[in-house]
Amino acid sequence: MCRNIRTLFNFDPPATEQEIRDASLQFVRKLSGFNAPSKQNTEAFNRAVDEVSAAARTLIESLVTSAQPKDRQVEYVRAKARSALRFKSAGQSPLR
Secondary structure, three states: OHHHOOOOOOEEOOOOHHHHHHHHHHHHHHHHOOOOOOOOOHHHHHHHHHHHHHHHHHHHHHOOOOOOOEEHHHHHHHHHHHHHHHHHHHOOOOOO
16 A cells, blocks of 8 residues: 555656645555544545645755755656566466
């Protein structure tokens, strides 16, 4: 579930509100164990997502670095290549 949480700091262009919210949602899902909360837990779940999003935005805006911002497209291509290697080797049986 948390594999969808990506690094959001020091990118050009900066992380969007939607990216921060998506990461926050994944985080709350992991902590709660709910993919979709029950009606009784919906309010608490949504409030937690809002609070984590706000904390994440504050963190991202507060961090400083001397490193050059990473290019989103370059990082995307690298991630796809790593994934292809991982799943290519994971699909092969060690008994072959």
